[in-house]
Amino acid sequence: MNLDLGGPGAGCSAMRVRRLLAGELSGVEKERTEAHVEGCERCAAVRQEIAAEREALRRDVPFPQFAAAVAEKLARRPQHRFATRWAPLAAAAGVALIAGTLLVRRPVETETVRAKGAASARLFIQDGKEVRELSAGDAVPEGARLLLSLRPAGRKRAAAVLVEAGETSVIYQGRAVNGTLPQAFEWTGKGVATLLVVLSDSAVDAKSIRSVADAPRGADVLTVTLRR
Amino acid sequence: MRVLAGGVLLEDGAVTVRGLRVVVGGRAGDVAAPGAPMSAGLLAELYEKHAAAVYGRCRYLLRDDAEAMDALQDVFVKVLQALPEFRAAASASTWILRIATHHCLNLLRARKALWREQLRTAQAERRHETEAPDRRELVRVLLSAAPEEAQEVAVLYFVDELTQAEIAQEMGRSLPTVRKRLREFLSCAREALGIELEGADL
Numbered sequence: 001m002n003l004d005l006g007g008p009g010a011g012c013s014a015m016r017v018r019r020l021l022a023g024e025l026s027g028v029e030k031e032r033t034e035a036h037v038e039g040c041e042r043c044a045a046v047r048q049e050i051a052a053e054r055e056a057l058r059r060d061v062p063f064p065q066f067a068a069a070v071a072e073k074l075a076r077r078p079q080h081r082f083a084t085r086w087a088p089l090a091a092a093a094g095v096a097l098i099a100g101t102l103l104v105r106r107p108v109e110t111e112t113v114r115a116k117g118a119a120s121a122r123l124f125i126q127d128g129k130e131v132r133e134l135s136a137g138d139a140v141p142e143g144a145r146l147l148l149s150l151r152p153a154g155r156k157r158a159a160a161v162l163v164e165a166g167e168t169s170v171i172y173q174g175r176a177v178n179g180t181l182p183q184a185f186e187w188t189g190k191g192v193a194t195l196l197v198v199l200s201d202s203a204v205d206a207k208s209i210r211s212v213a214d215a216p217r218g219a220d221v222l223t224v225t226l227r228r
Numbered sequence: 229m230r231v232l233a234g235g236v237l238l239e240d241g242a243v244t245v246r247g248l249r250v251v252v253g254g255r256a257g258d259v260a261a262p263g264a265p266m267s268a269g270l271l272a273e274l275y276e277k278h279a280a281a282v283y284g285r286c287r288y289l290l291r292d293d294a295e296a297m298d299a300l301q302d303v304f305v306k307v308l309q310a311l312p313e314f315r316a317a318a319s320a321s322t323w324i325l326r327i328a329t330h331h332c333l334n335l336l337r338a339r340k341a342l343w344r345e346q347l348r349t350a351q352a353e354r355r356h357e358t359e360a361p362d363r364r365e366l367v368r369v370l371l372s373a374a375p376e377e378a379q380e381v382a383v384l385y386f387v388d389e390l391t392q393a394e395i396a397q398e399m400g401r402s403l404p405t406v407r408k409r410l411r412e413f414l415s416c417a418r419e420a421l422g423i424e425l426e427g428a429d430l
Contacts, residue, residue, distance in 0.1 A: 004415070005370075008389040017390040018321045022277055053284035060298055064277050069301045070271065074308065141288060178298040208402050 011036045017046040053214040062098055062133070062180075069179030072122060072149050100190075121197045121222045140226050145184040148197065152176035155199035155220060159206035162226075164193040171195070173206035196225040237389060274307065281321065282328045287385070289332035289368060299335065303328045322388070322398060329383050333371070340372065347353040347372050373416040 009033075019025050021031045025039055038045040123134040124147045140146070148171065149159055158176035162169045167189075172181050176199055187193060196212065198204050200219035215221045273360050286296035290302055307314055317323035347369045367386045371379045384395045396406045 004363060005414075006365055006386050006389070008385070008391050013391070015319075015325075015390055015394075018281060018325075022321050024321060026317055029236055029387040049284070050281070053280040056287065057280040057283045061279070063272065065277065066275055066304075067271055067300065069297075069307070070304050073301055073305045094385060096309060173296065178294055179301060212358060 001104075002018045011044060012042045014046045014049075017043050018050065021047070021050060046212060058100045065177075065180045068124060068147060068149055072151075072179070092153065100210060113181045120153075121199075121224070122151075123147070123195065123224050124149065124180075134224065134226075137227070139228050140187055142228070145186055146226075147180055148172070148195070149180040150177055150197070150199070152178055152199045153220075155201060157200050157202065159196075159204040159209060161198075161206050161209050162187065162193055162197050164189045165191065168207075168210050170206040170208050173204065176200075187228070190228050193226045195226060197222040197224070210226055230341050271304075271308075274304065275424055278321065278324045279304070281325060285325055285330075287333055289329065289383075290335060290366070290415040291368075295335070299328070299332055306331070320388075325378075325388065326384075326398070333376075333379050333383075336372070337376070345373055368415070370417040370420060373420040374413045375409075375416075378406060378413040378416070380408040381406055382413040 016033050017037060018026070020037065021032065025033055026067070037047070044094050060155045066207070098184060100215060125134050125138075125140065126145045126147070127134060134146075136138070150158055152158060159173045160171040160181070162171055162185075171185050172183070196215075198206075198215045198221050200216045202216050204216060212221050212223070279300065281295060283300045286299040286303070290296050290299060305326070314320060315325060343390060345378060349369075365385060367382060372380060374382060381395055381399070384390045384398065385392070389401075390398065392406045392410070393401060398401045399406070401409075
């Protein structure tokens, strides 16, 4: 039996269709490609595939999540001059989609760090036009939005719960996404609260977690103290 | 630092409780911005123009959405750190997809056992199937059988559908070298599947 693995066809090229849609073609090449794509089933399939890719991106990695995650990765390379200039901007875009906003970023010491040498979580805070990582001892201003970013290091499931005196709120339960959770949250309480982040290989029932001891055995648990 | 009741404080600042490992306190990466503020618009523009294609490539090669998301971010970190090169590229789409392909192939090589297992599954399925398989999925698993440079050439040829001349130009290789790499890939693929393959006029 013979199998066809494909390859470029007569006038057909997935990359050329991509470049056409990205506005990278001009002159004769553009005209020729446009004319070809018009009546080509194979190129129509490529266009459909490109449209599906866009849908998948919007569904799985919305821009705020993407930008905050890129910011975090850039921040891990502080020795790189470019990274130090980009990290705060990407973080800002990630939390608030604020293009062109003046942003302030401080070097901080956070309460969220690595476990097992790999698993970690970071908490970004947006207060007005300022976006920064939550510093140890920082008070969380009224109305500030909080965005949690996970680094699950191979863990499959995650949960995040906010534990306050007499009350526990589930922030997230589901797949251990690598990067920023899609939803920001706001803490409306007062005094002290603890954000518990559980990263586990097995399913985590967030509603049952009120303290570190409630996490599944063998899980990584990270805590962040919120103060107001 | 809060030490939990019944916990054991470790030297690195972590606490273990009932087999759990809890970490409180520590230092974040230095992400101070000493320079003047810049517009975040470029990142948004890169996302709009290229993220979908990169994510699609990462999902295709890695077959794991979570890993693909992670790889997507890594690729854009690389892009942001190589902006002059990116801007100088003849085709931004081709350049960025090559970065994505290279990144994902490296990840796959690091877990070669799993990749090879997928190839063995494909081999077993070929013995029982009468219908042609999804050709791109077949290319993906067959990549594991090929040498490194042949892998990238195969993606450019069979997935991106660049001509051999375009691949030679893109990779800075001679046309005979590109042809040789494609032959290597097809030879490995034939050997792996034990059947004839079409699709490359070599």
